[in-house]
Amino acid sequence: MIRFDQVGKRYEGGHEALADVSFGVEAGEMAFVTGHSGAGKSTLLKMLGLIERPTHGIVMFDGQSLAQARTGDIPRLRRRIGMVFQDHRLLMDRTAFANVELPLVIAGVPAADRGKRVRAALEKVGLLPNEKHLPSALSTGEQQRLGIARAIVGKPTLLIADEPTGNLDPQLAVEIMGLFAEFQSVGTTVLIASHDLMLIKKMRKRVVVLDHGRLVADIPASEIV
Amino acid sequence: MNEAVRENRKPVTARARAGGFNAWREHHGWSMAASFRRLASRPLGTALTVAVMGFAMSLPLAFFLLLANVQRIGDSLGKADTISVFLKGTLAAPNAQQLADILRERRDIGAVEVVTPKEGLDEMARAQGFAGAIADLDNNPLPFVLKVHPKPGLTADQVGKMVQELRDMGGVDMVQDNGGWRARLDALVGVGTRAVTVLAVLLGIAALLVVGNTIRVDIQGRAAEIGVLLLIGASRPFIRRPYLYAGLWYGLFAGILAVVLALGLQAALAGPVARLADAYGGSMDFGGLPAWLLLAVPLLSAFLGWLGARLVSARQLRKAP
Ligand SMILES: Nc1ncnc2c1ncn2[C@@H]1O[C@H](COP(=O)(O)OP(=O)(O)O)[C@@H](O)[C@H]1O
Ligand SMILES: [Mg+2]
Numbered sequence: 100m101i102r103f104d105q106v107g108k109r110y111e112g113g114h115e116a117l118a119d120v121s122f123g124v125e126a127g128e129m130a131f132v133t134g135h136s137g138a139g140k141s142t143l144l145k146m147l148g149l150i151e152r153p154t155h156g157i158v159m160f161d162g163q164s165l166a167q168a169r170t171g172d173i174p175r176l177r178r179r180i181g182m183v184f185q186d187h188r189l190l191m192d193r194t195a196f197a198n199v200e201l202p203l204v205i206a207g208v209p210a211a212d213r214g215k216r217v218r219a220a221l222e223k224v225g226l227l228p229n230e231k232h233l234p235s236a237l238s239t240g241e242q243q244r245l246g247i248a249r250a251i252v253g254k255p256t257l258l259i260a261d262e263p264t265g266n267l268d269p270q271l272a273v274e275i276m277g278l279f280a281e282f283q284s285v286g287t288t289v290l291i292a293s294h295d296l297m298l299i300k301k302m303r304k305r306v307v308v309l310d311h312g313r314l315v316a317d318i319p320a321s322e323i324v
Numbered sequence: 325m326n327e328a329v330r331e332n333r334k335p336v337t338a339r340a341r342a343g344g345f346n347a348w349r350e351h352h353g354w355s356m357a358a359s360f361r362r363l364a365s366r367p368l369g370t371a372l373t374v375a376v377m378g379f380a381m382s383l384p385l386a387f388f389l390l391l392a393n394v395q396r397i398g399d400s401l402g403k404a405d406t407i408s409v410f411l412k413g414t415l416a417a418p419n420a421q422q423l424a425d426i427l428r429e430r431r432d433i434g435a436v437e438v439v440t441p442k443e444g445l446d447e448m449a450r451a452q453g454f455a456g457a458i459a460d461l462d463n464n465p466l467p468f469v470l471k472v473h474p475k476p477g478l479t480a481d482q483v484g485k486m487v488q489e490l491r492d493m494g495g496v497d498m499v500q501d502n503g504g505w506r507a508r509l510d511a512l513v514g515v516g517t518r519a520v521t522v523l524a525v526l527l528g529i530a531a532l533l534v535v536g537n538t539i540r541v542d543i544q545g546r547a548a549e550i551g552v553l554l555l556i557g558a559s560r561p562f563i564r565r566p567y568l569y570a571g572l573w574y575g576l577f578a579g580i581l582a583v584v585l586a587l588g589l590q591a592a593l594a595g596p597v598a599r600l601a602d603a604y605g606g607s608m609d610f611g612g613l614p615a616w617l618l619l620a621v622p623l624l625s626a627f628l629g630w631l632g633a634r635l636v637s638a639r640q641l642r643k644a645p
Binding site for chain 2 (some may be wrong): 150174175177178179182187188189190201202204205206207208209210249253307
């Protein structure tokens with residue numbers, strides 16, 4: 100599903116955020132990317148979302164080289180990837196329903212089918228009773244769950260999340276991670292960046308460790324204790 | 325590898341195309357409704373933009389209305405190219421016909437109509453509401469009148485010379501030439517029409533700028549939202565569409581407002597203009613704005629709004645990440 104091949108990223112100004120990173124994620128797999136602050140986790144995820152481009156190497160997604168994607172192809176590629184952000188990036192002036200509906204509108208799903216799918220997604224994250232609320236009326240945990248509903252409503256093949264629990268207390272964090280595990284169990288590929296080692300250990304999934312932009316460890320789920 | 329990529333892409337593209345039209349329709353329906361809701365959620369700001377644009381566009385309409393009616397007043401008072409030759413009261417019908425025939429011989433005269441005293445009296449009764457007073461008259465005080473139409477294309481000098489010659493003819497009491505003041509009025513209306521046209525173009529540009537600036541500020545205020553939309557896979561045309569529709573709505577509402585204002589002015593002017601025409605002895609109906617114009621103004625205005633939104637959104641969205 101995902102293949103990083105000797106990927107390097109040097110930001111303008113010369114800072115080398117990633118160097119010689121190679122690893123792959125199979126379809127239906129769930130993996131964590133971890134490492135200290137500034138290790139390059141966000142940079143790595145941004146390449147999958149075509150927010151940044153590698154300066155070296157190749158990033159493959161679903162059999163396609165992202166380096167070859169033209170600017171005009173980016174929106175279509177992003178629709179196949181669900182993205183969750185630490186600061187959830189919700190549209191604050193629209194209801195929970197309208198926020199989750201957006202990806203379907205963008206994909207051109209007819210209005211008649213949208214309602215059903217939006218409610219199914221809200222149901223999955225436990226926010227169906229809040230569909231008419233504005234994000235500001237939701238708690239931090241609920242806002243993050245709403246961001247997840249928006250990411251999965253379009254049935255993406257890949258779900259990526261950058262520090263999705265960064266703003267949450269430990270109990271809420273476990274709840275959110277459990278939600279991601281559920282999406283994996285129904286076939287979605289999931290890749291999560293997090294520096295919260297305790298939490299990652301609890302999840303018992305594969306862990307990729309970055310250190311100053313280099314991949315220093317790739318621990319399979321079976322070896323997490 | 326390239327082969328594999330191409331194989332992989334084909335079905336996706338084909339599917340996208342099959343659903344392309346439906347998706348396009350879906351997008352437009354959503355953008356139209358979304359932009360409308362957005363405008364409705366800021367009623368004061370929307371009303372202000374619409375008002376500024378609507379007032380700007382009602383101005384040329386108002387001037388157009390005034391000019392059209394000045395023209396009509398002029399028309400009701402006589403055609404520029406008609407010279408009325410009043411014959412001496414002692415002249416009888418055969419003499420009048422004889423004189424008319426002589427005039428028709430002239431190379432600088434086209435048609436000559438003979439108006440009998442009876443016809444003159446009837447016309448007066450009809451046009452100026454003197455029916456009562458006229459009915460009281462024992463006998464008809466009016467003379468025969470010849471309505472002389474000069475050949476088209478004569479210069480003012482040639483017409484002036486002709487009028488002089490008509491005055492000097494035997495049997496002619498008085499010659500009334502409308503040409504002088506009509507020519508001046510027509511020239512004035514011509515200048516006014518040109519001025520209104522220029523004003524309309526300038527105010528059209530102003531309307532375009534008003535909408536453009538409103539949309540520009542709106543896009544600036546929604547930079548974060550645009551960033552999010554890009555991240556969840558929205559194309560630039562998709563992001564831009566609600567702003568184009570917003571421009572269209574602004575324009576349409578402003579155009580309707582302009583028409584309503586102009587119709588209000590029309591209603592207010594109808595009475596006084598009719599009285600003015602009466603006072604000058606003409607008879608005319610007040611000339612309202614033509615239906616095509618009432619329809620064209622909102623459409624043109626909607627187009628201007630859309631164009632203004634289009635111009636700024638192209639620039640503003642290029643700046644987005
Ligand atoms: N847009 C950028 N321009 C320049 N340097 C950047 C940019 N984004 C990140 N960096 C640098 O790249 C390194 C990796 O950043 P990041 O991927 O955000 O790390 P992490 O998410 O693991 O904290 C950091 O040293 C950071 O300062
Ligand atoms: Mg980060």
